[in-house]
Amino acid sequence: MEFHNLISQSPLDRPLTIAIAGAGGRGSQYARMNALLENPARIVAVADPAQGRLDYVRDEHGVPEDGLFHSWRELAGRPRLADAILICTQDNDHLEPTLAFARLGYDILLEKPMAITEAECEAIEAASREYGVSISVCHVLRYTPYTVRLMELLGDGAIGDIVSVEHLEPIGFDHFAHSYVRGSWRTTKEAAPMLMAKSCHDIDWLSYVIGRPVERVQSFGSLRHFTAANKPAGAADRCVGCAVAADCPYDATRIYEIGNLPFALSAMLGGRQPTPELVSEALLTSQYGRCVYECDNDVADHQVVNLEYEGGVTASFTVTAFTLIAGRKTSIFGTHGMIVGDSDTISVTDFGTKETVVHPTAPVDHTASGGHGGGDYGLMKSFVEALSTGKRELILTDVAESLATHKVVFAAERSRETGTVVTV
Template structure:
């Protein structure tokens, strides 16, 4: 069966292997778009970037030059790119959340295969529209639920499938967002307001809900949830707190000081450097940080911002057969990896994103496994970016599109659970699926 359309671009059909690299159009040249472009550049015999859409001229030019994108294939917006005849096999959609729906549906209708950042869309109806467009166009779609693709998850899932703890009875899972990460992204930053992005469980932890379903291997039947915006609000502000950290007499002793976070980002590397790059547009200088703190949204007091998303939430899930899971999402933690306990009929499994401990009830012994030996954890998301990208590219190039593990049906089911959990939180009810 032919794998390409009349223009020579890959279709979503299964069939013969492709004998050339996949071509990619990257929509959004921020951190996520650059991550996938970097993975493509590492293996140009498998995939290469041929077009980009990015509104920030300096970022667009630097990205396009770095990845050798022709001048005529550089666009200021995704709509400009979508107005052209199809330019590539795959559209890598790394746009703001609100643009996922219109971009994904338009690009699917043009014939592009889609690698789509989570969430699919910011409403349940929007997710259904994306799914309908993919089905209508025969599009191979993968949503970037990178947690499924880490060496840690692969090892953990195999242990469970092989019966290391018997049958799963319940799961306890924690997403420790980290205090300064939460202040940056969900109090001062892009995801602070539902009207501009979506609710917190969707924007931060829809992949945790997906991951739990992947680990348990069953469908959710009932869900309840509780949570609120408890701390980051005006009535919690200490006396004399100013509207901006640079003007605040309490700043040196404040746990959420923007001054300390972004200035340390100039020196210490890691997540703090990443956050500093976000607020300065990539310019790691004292002057750029000072301007951002004085004029931009990231210099605001966490108690006097315009945020409205919750700062902590719990979700209780019941799966087919009576298996249960509890999920906690909270701002009030150090920056650390997720923590999980799986309680089975023959043992207990404990994981921290890298290490797995399996306690056996019969022998009363614990086996400890370091999953770093199973693959690289050097890239973002502990190897998940590489695993997701490689699996998607290999599925399309091999002609075996059914191998896409974060495909349409599984992804849509996970999103439905997230929307159900948020309905449960808002209504104070148990929602049945």
């Protein structure tokens, strides 16, 4: 049974109702995107252990007091309260809520990654079929205006047939230090490997753009820099008062300056509005004030993935911490031309005429707090409209397709760990 066939084709005669499990960065962002829609869904329930986050969603989106819950389990213990639910809990807490809400009959929008093990991802896909509900994974890159225009150009044959692709995800040194050295995705004891947590977006996007399944994978990468061996002489265990902080690009007192990285500040402060006093306290007491060379992180800080697709098409993907925060950069090489894109503009070169035409898309913020280049808004628009109108084609990926691209990421990790080429 395909995901698209699980969506009712009959339009609703009322606004769609949704619940949110996990009102952190992702959950609250999707709530904001929903509010921008011409015909938004009505948020009737939200579950999160942080009272500040519950208060925010209640105040901003009109959630009634009896729709506030301090855990997803508490919400799942009630009869079904909404048509659909957004599951935005931490990566290692996706399987249980997804199964619980699927059993209750909710259609589900599930934050990526699906789960942190292959078996858990398979169980989620099976639940969609068992309980007859739709489960859609938040592959937001498919929904950006940039990707929409790129797919139009490729569909029009702008460069002939795709032969190979070169793709870069520049995480940003400060974003990486926040999320993958100090933060919630720093260790596989608590979250997925970095490639899954950060770049299942990109592996999925490459399959979408190329339009073929992956057959073989090879990957290299490691934790190269953020280790005790690279700690500067004289550095302290925390950044506040550190004698070498002025020369360290990863100094937490600068990374968490108010106005710098809104999503990072929100995570450090548990969703509370930042003040100098709260930031100072967090830098002295929380995990986010630690020296990046004295953390318990174990995930790779750079990785390369080589992919071979059906028919011999190839792609190389690089993800790295050691950049400024920027949009993805992609070169697509075809039989009749090539495309170079930077997530804002798409340059198409025709081999016959040797002319290059630049196709700009609206410049947007590519950070998580900025909406992933319009992808967060596009995802919510498609999800709400699909369930409201029965236009199932508006959702660009189903759970079976997400499972397939997640399996490619798991294969890449096996390759990285074993030094072998893995057949998917």
